Amino acid sequence: MPEALWISFAFTLGLIVKAVGLPPLVGYLAAGFALSGLATVTPLAVENTDVLDHLAHLGVLLLLFTVGLKLKLRSILSPEVIGGGLLHFTISCSLFTPGIYLLLDTDWSTSLLLAIALSFSSTVLAAKVLESKRELRAFHGRVAIGILIMQDLIALVVMSIAAGKTPSIWALGVFLLPLLRPLLYRLLDASGHDELLVLLGLLLALVLGGLGFEAVGLSSELGALVFGAMLANHPRAVELSKSLWSVKEMFLVGFFLQIGIGGLPDQQALVFAIAVALLLPLKGGLFFFLLLAFRLRARSGFLTSLSLANYSEFGLIVASVALPEWLVPLAIAVSLSFVISAPINRVAHTLYERYSGALSRFQADRHHPDEQPISLGDTRILVMGMGRTGSAAYDRLMDSEPRIMGLDSDPAKAHMHLKAGRNVVFADGEDTTFWEALHMPRVEAVVLAMSDIESKIIAARMLRNRGFDGFIIAHTMFADEAEKIKEAGANEAYLTMNETGVALASHIDDYLQADATTGGTRG
Structure with a gap:
């Protein structure tokens, strides 16, 4: 069976x-190409690919749904997002189109559509x-x-124009969706x-969102x-996202397999x-300098541009509609960009460091919302990472020491805590420039409550490199990670x-001691 x-x-x-x-997704891409090669020997390897196509599509929908669960629209409506995205698209198309026209001997419309397909970055990979x-x-x-x-919105417009279709009049009902919240x-x-x-x-991702939007002529x-x-x-958006995690991951395997199974390339496609x-x-560099022009710090611009330095699955969708003869070369280009981009992004923080x-x-010397504090004043206790664990530690320590400060890498979360x-x-805490400029004269203890191991290791190491000799404490799920954090300086x-x-046991101890003092009369 092909599924096996x-x-x-x-x-x-x-x-x-x-x-x-x-990342395992690189292996899934390689598996797809291996299966495509196996298909030259036996058709059993890739028969019933409609099933795989459907699974891949479901994986993309679930991924985008979970991305939506973590989005704050206010953060999207910003100059760097709108201006940076539109300027990058315009400049990329302006440069790619004449280059493709001259080097590949294609007509202008084909050159423009190829340039548009190559201007997009992968939502699936970056997310x-x-x-x-x-x-x-x-x-x-x-x-x-x-x-x-x-x-993605630009791609949807291009696909609609290329396909010669327009959304139905019922698509206007999308503007009424907030009433359903x-x-x-x-x-x-x-x-x-x-x-x-x-x-x-x-139901929301696949039926109402996917099929519902398709029914009115919009993208699923x-x-x-x-x-x-x-x-x-x-408040339960994070819980919903976590509940879909395993289903989404399984379907996304189908997406990466699908790219490779699309077919082995010829020499022209490989070139x-x-x-x-x-x-x-060049694509990543253009993003970097455009974001710096919108006053982002070098670190934010660098990490963002690395996430976007790849080609997009949306380019393949555009090609399937408007340029079917270019689908395999573009699929290979997208796959190769994944192979290059995924491991680089894995060490993005180390590269910036x-x-x-x-x-x-x-970077410019002008203020931007991603600017970070340069002095902690008279703060004695610092809590880094204000999720559930960090918030609980902050509230407990606040009872005994009011000179406490919390830091978090999510500006929206920091604003929520301030309110x-x-x-x-x-x-x-992973930003080296933050540590270089930071003045923390009275800090005596630091709690590392960030969600990932890399952040804790970098923060512990940077604190010790700055000469901090106070107490550093962290938490983690795994013993090997605990050793790495302590080796870094915690x-x-x-x-x-x-x-x-231990905390649960302490509550039992408190109960038993209180019960003993009352002579066992509590009922």
């Missing part, structure tokens, strides 16, 4: 590339990489996703925490994103793919689940 081959190849090659430090690093809500993550949404909130509240929650996510991808964004402000892959640094001196020379009365500001790194058990 898909699963076997995907698991085997995914495991191999993971063992060498690459997956940012999500795996827990950076979707970080400043640079939200800028990247905002620009990708701008590009109270009903969606009630459904989410009533769905509980088990399988009904998963089914609600599937846009529909999934919109329905996710409508729930982004609900085209390699040539445009060599242009990826190494080249921050050279890159920071290009709740906590002293929290935006700052990213005094203690506790295992989260162990500490939860």
Whole structure:
């Protein structure tokens, strides 16, 4: 059965590339090409590909729905997102179109459509990489996703024009969707925490968002994103996203397999793919300098541009509608950009840490919302990462020490804490320039409560490199990670689940001691 081959190849090659430090999605791409090569020997390998196409499409819809769940529309409507996205698209098309026309001997309309397809960046890859690093809500993550949404909207317009179709009059009903938000909130509240929650996510992403938008002549991808964004402000949006995680991941394997199974390239397609892959640094560099022009700091611009330095699956969709003869060369170019971009993004913070001196020379000396504090004043205790764990630690410590400050890499979350009365500001502990400028004369203890291991290691190392000799404490889920955090400079790194058990046991002790003092009379 073809499904058995898909699963076997995907698991085997995914495991191999993971063992060498690459994201498993690179292995899934390789599995697709291996299956395509196997198809030259036996058709069994890729028969019934309609099933794989459908699974891949469902994976993309679920990914975009979960991206929408983490979006704040206010963060998208910003100059760097709108201006940076539109300017990059315009400049890319202006440069790519005449180059393709002259080098490939195509007509102007084909050259323009190819240039448009190559101007887009991959929503699937960028969102997956940012999500795996827990950076979707970080400043640079939200800028990247905002620009990708701008590009996706442009792609939808191009596809509609190229296909000669226009949305139906019923598409205007989309503007009334915000009126459904109270009903969606009630459904989410009533769905509980088990399988009904998963089914609600599937209903909204695939049925109402996917099929619903298609029925009125709009993109199903846009529909999934919109329905996710409508729930982004609900307190249980994160729980809904986590409940869909395993389903989404399985379907996305089909997406990456589908790209490779599309067919083995000929020599001309390979030359085209390699040539445009060599242009990826120019694509990323253009993003970097445009974002600096909108007053972003070098670090934010660098991390955002690396997320966008690839080619898009939307380019393949545009090609399937308008340029079917270019579908295989573009598929190879997109796949190759994934192979290049994924491992580079995995070490993005390390790269910036190494080249921050050279890159920071290009940033402007003007204030921007991603600017970070340069002094902590009389703060004695610093809590880095204001999620559930960090917030709980902050509130507990606030009882005994009012001179406490929280830092978080999500400006929206920092603003939420400020409104709740906590002293929290935006700052990213992985940013070397933040540590270089920071003045922390009275800090005696630091709590590392960020969500990912890399952030904690960098923060602990930077604190010690600055000569901080106070107490550093962190938490993590795994013993090997705890050792790495302590090697970086932390005094203690506790295992989260162990500490939860200790806390529960302490409550029992308190109960038994109170019961003993009352002579066992409590009932």
